[in-house]
Amino acid sequence: MNTTTPNAMAMGACALAAALACTGLAGCGKATEAAQPQAQLRHLDDGSIEVNKMAPLRQRLQVEPVLEREIATETEAPGSIEAMPEKLVRITPPVAGRITHLQRSLGDSVKAGDALFTLDSAELSAAYAEHGKAGSALLQARQELQRQKTLFEAEIAARKDYEAAQASYDQASSDAQASADKLAQYGAGAGARGSRRDYVLRSPIAGTVIAMDGAQGGYWNDINAPVMTVADLSTVWLSANVAEKDLAQVAVGQAARIKVDAWPGKSFDGKVAYVGAVLDAETRTVKVRVAIDNRAGAFKPGMFARAAFTGASRRAIVVPASALLQGGLDTRVMVERTALHFVPKVVQVGASHDGQVEIVSGLRPGERIVVKEGVLLND
Template sequence: MPLKPHFAFLLLFSVLYSCREKPGPDSEASASGRYCLDSAFRERVAFVKPAYEKVTEGIHLTGSIEANPDKVVSFVSLVSGVVTGVNFSIGDRVQKGQVLAEMQSSELSALQSEMASLRSRIAVAENRLKAAKAMFTDGVSSQRDLLEAQSELDILQSELSRNNANLGLYSASVSKGVFQIKAPVSGIITQKAVTTGAQISPESGPLFTISDLSRIWILANVYATNIKDVFPGMEVSITTLSYPDEQFKGKISSVSSVMDEEAKVLKARIELPNTGMKLKPGMLVDINAFKPVDQTALSLPTSSLVFDDNQNYVVVYKNDCELAIRKVGILTSNNGTTYLSDGPDTTESIISKNQLLVFEQLKNFQN
């Protein structure tokens, strides 16, 4: 019985201890009542210092992705026939020499018959030449007879070589009895106009179009109001709906001198390496072209700013217990960089990560 008061006291102390307010990861108050960063949260913040940079003006353009026309190859059949098999579809990657399709053609049968006839005639001509040489040696025939026999053989062999070249040009597979349509280059099939059983001829148009998409073109629409500000060599940043968090950077390589008749715009061309084949022909893109301005200003990453009550602020850091909210004036923002008209100087450190949490804590302490 005398142990019960002690047990009750210990139980009450344990409950109170477990329920006491634990210091959060984002703040602690010093003895003087100022807000301080605690050691745990200190590891979750980052710092940046303002730097003077040349101001650039962003010009927003729209555009689309296209294959480089110099890297696009269309295959047209040189013979007529019926397609017996198709091995690839639009979007497939092919290597040079791969068989895209096969077709049967009466022209192959004609070439094979002609070659068989030529081989027989060549065998006869070779025997005649051998006999002519023997007779010339024995003095029975003249040199003219020998030359005629040699000429006849040469002509027949030339015709056979020409037929072999035609078979190679048409990619004939004698063993299968078909013409093979082979990829002339490596790339992506971007157009296909052939199906199994289709009747094709040289007049049928392109059967396959293969594009090398390792480097692509972006054609930007330059409207009349922006013509004076857009020029070759301008740096650009490109974003797509497919990759909203990724920026593709490049430069304008050329600007057309002729207005597009339908869209009433000039076309500015940007050439980019297509790393990972992320950019596809036909994609729509947003383009930010950066026009240099004859002005230098303090700059900060746009992500380091805090927008509150229609004002922009930064959190200035001196040490863990000396932090301040500083209002800043903005000239312009481009490509993740904000240029300041007033604010901190280059010697001050600005919190650039989790600054919103620190900003709210400082406001609470000020209130």
């Protein structure tokens, strides 16, 4: 038989409701606490950073030890291909005249001494005539000198007559030599046969005709303008503009790697032949000429090119470029102090190559640094 009074039942119901309410409130409190996000990073007073062990960020960070290895500084510079000045000759005729025959055309190969073109020149004819007159005057002066010498030795002629004949002979000899030298300068011998109006200009070097400015039948009266240009392109120069700050990395005899736009994906070998003695004040660069073997004919004067100069190898600390963080004027890396505990360090960087950067100061071999996603710690 149930003896519970109505009052007791009401009190029990109230107690149960209160208990359930407390239980519900406690559950809500735990749910609210669990729903609050925890910070992934904690910045400490000493400037270091701690990563929460439960934070997703810890899975993205990649930490590796700092290594020291052999590196060689590589300096790159733009430039262009040029014919070697000592192997390029602009053929200018020393006399005016009409071009009667072109023995060579654009692109022809020539040897030293090969005929290039022929001029019909009145100047050359006048030079031959002058030489002939000088020769006749010399012959007459020689005969007069012999006559006066004989008379003087026989005490028939006066000394002054003999001395005058000697002076005339010396003058005639000098004039004859001058006229012969003029013909030699023209490249025409004093004893040349054939027409004395035809001037044949010959190539002074072996090479290729790379420019043609004259035409057969045209009159050429500018002795300072070239009729054609001959160049030996078996060896060419890459004239590179090396920045002032990189000049210490370049020296005569140093190997160079050359790339040209005409041959993408290919590189060619060269050697530094000359380092300029004067710095361009406007561009702050120095001309460096690299000699390139061009017997295959791959390089054409005027091509744009790039040269890479590799210096001597040395031991240095290098890190991936992704490990560097820029903050204001300083470059930093994140160094691991303990697990998930990092401290930023300022470093001085040097040369870079193939995604690796030299660290001049600020790190020691063996230190562990963040090499990937370190920027997330820097935010």
